[in-house]
Amino acid sequence: MPYYARRARPRASRNPYLTLYYLFCLIEWIYLTVCALVYDDPGPRELLTYLDYITVLEGFAAIEIAYMSVQKYLNRNAYFDSARALKVGARNLIVWTIMQPFPGFLLGLGRRAFLGCVLAWSVAGTLRYLSFFLALTWRGAAPVLSLIQFVITRSLSLSVFAHRVICGGTRGVVGAVG
Template sequence: MASNTQPTPAKPKPALSGVVRQYLLAYNAANFFLWSTLTIRTLRLLINQSITDGLTFDIPAIFGETYTPMLQTAQSLAVLEILHSLIGIVRAPLLTTAMQVASRLFVVWGILYPFHSGIFGVGDKVGESAYLGCLLAWGVTECIRYGYFVMQVNGGAASVPSWWNWLRYNTFYVLYPIGISSECTLAVKALPNAEGLHPLYWWFIVAVLTIYVPGSYMLYTHMIRQRRKSSNAKKE
């Protein structure tokens, strides 16, 4: 009886696998399109401004062209990656995935959404540079990451070009410190405005910044381990 019942639950797996594969392909392709569009738009704005104004960039204007709805949408979609990890359709660790997504949402919705006018409205070059740092570090990272996933889901790991694989597992050494330092800078710059909004919100940002220190270390070392695994897999 046992041998007769074993094949029954296994039959739906190929169809389910196909549905999940198509969903992940569509999800990653949509994110690749969003981040590519956002990154190209940012670079185009920087180039156009440099032609007319030299190296004096109008970051509030860039914010107006990139934050709504592109950055809001691109970062909010990442919430689904927590669900993907939770239900097991991807192999990404739940804790590190949740931490990374939460930190981005904190900056986009918890800092930039309520306090962008206070950060950019007084010509604060440090805050403005931090926003630009987030845009470029996030944008380049996510273009590489989602492009990698599109190729991997579509044709397997062997279909990913070696140079793209190198980008996937090496650029974070530079881009992650730029991104995390820019995120922390924006949060610090928002503190005066947060205190004016409500003292508890000020403490909330302080608490998140305190978590950033061990959290960033965990994420950074996780990526180093992933790079090591990828290198060992190639050798085998």
């Protein structure tokens, strides 16, 4: 049988753990997006629950970056996204140095800023993991989804927009800081 007549296995069957991981992250980020949009003013228990979800998801994202680094080390032709590594590192820095040690700040003055982070990260994470999941299960993500993922994850305007929606404009930042 000629080589072009053989059917290649779908990528999902070669990486079932990666497919399940992307599906898990997609479901969790969708859940956080819905919670951030539906609940107008969540209480302290809900905020700490969001923080727990984000901590777990960002921990998994750090493991994902480590996995990509090992793949790049073992196979020089492997793909390594340094922009994704930088974003994951920055989010982990925020989660582990500000949010986890000082949860009281999230419950007080930082409530709106935290909800802005949750909304921005969850929308970007939902689109990112939807694209990754579709790329593994269906021979590549749709071009429109890839374009939306590129624009939203690389755009600062989404974070600014989410902050303005949550905080009611720039007056919320000035009032919270001073």
